[in-house]
Amino acid sequence: MSIWTPLESNPEVLTKYIHKLGVSPSWSVIDVIGLDDELLAMLPMPVKALVLLFPISQKYEEFCAEEKKRIMAGAEPEKHPEDLFYMRQFTHNACGTVALIHSVANNKDIDIADGVLKSFLDNGLALSPEERGHALEKDKAFTEDHQKLALEGQTDAAAYEKVIHHFIALVNKEDTLYELDGRKSYPVSHGKTSAETFVRDAAKVCKEFMARDPDELRFTVLALAATEA
Structure with a gap:
């Protein structure tokens, strides 16, 4: 498994990142300062995805194990849209990039110029989630x-040997709310x-993550939203 330097939850850096990857300047990554309705209403619209950064705790791992049992015990496999772009994460510390890929790839009205991201998405259309993850690792x-x-963040991300935080994306695909987590x-x-x-x-899903670990304060929510004029 290859290892990347972890991204920090810095909206300016992440916005610069997606623009470098070819995402139209019409879209930016911004902080979500609160999850109450009145604060959410202040976000520039439209919002195409929420990205949650949270600590991987023992409580979270236990929840994931129970969630997997529940999903696997279903009478029939869950069906998802054929064009839902989902990928696994096999590159250590790549969760920020994977969350941004999930956010952009599942919103067809976000323009992407020719470049690294567009090539990755085009080449990944016919691949499985696992193959997409390995393709990123080799890209x-x-x-x-x-x-x-x-390396442009405000903290020395390379100094941390073990990163316990993880990014996931929440998107609307065909009027269904999806949590996309490469793990x-x-x-x-x-x-x-x-x-x-x-x-x-x-935001309700983000609150559920927080409620499962009420003693933990290290949660950050970002939005992929229209760039304010």
Whole structure:
């Protein structure tokens, strides 16, 4: 397994990153300062994804084990849209990049110029989630772009031998709210949503993560949203 320098949850750095990857300047990564309705209403619309950064604790791992049992015990395998772009994460510390890929790839109205990201997505269309994860691991251009931006944060990310925080993306795909986490073997459906309710619905999922670990304060929520003029 290859190892990348971890990205920090710095909106300016992450915005510069997605623009370098070819995402239109019409979109930016911004902080979500609160999950109450009145604070969510202040976000520039439309919001295309929420990205949650959270600590991987023992409580979270126990929840994931129970979640997997529940999903696997279903009478029928869960069905997802054929064009839901989901990938596994096999590159250590690449969760920030994977979350951003999930956020952008599952919103077809986000323009992506020719470059590293567009090539990766085009080449990955016919691949399995596992194959996409291995493709990222072998992608030298993606690795170089990630490493350059990871070193522009406000903290010395390279100094941390073990990163316990993890990024995931929450997106609206065909009016279903999906949790996309490269550490898991599958996308997780959180039920129905809509363009009008997505931000509130996704915020509710973020609150559920926090409620499962009430003594933990190290949660950060970001949004992929329209760039403010």
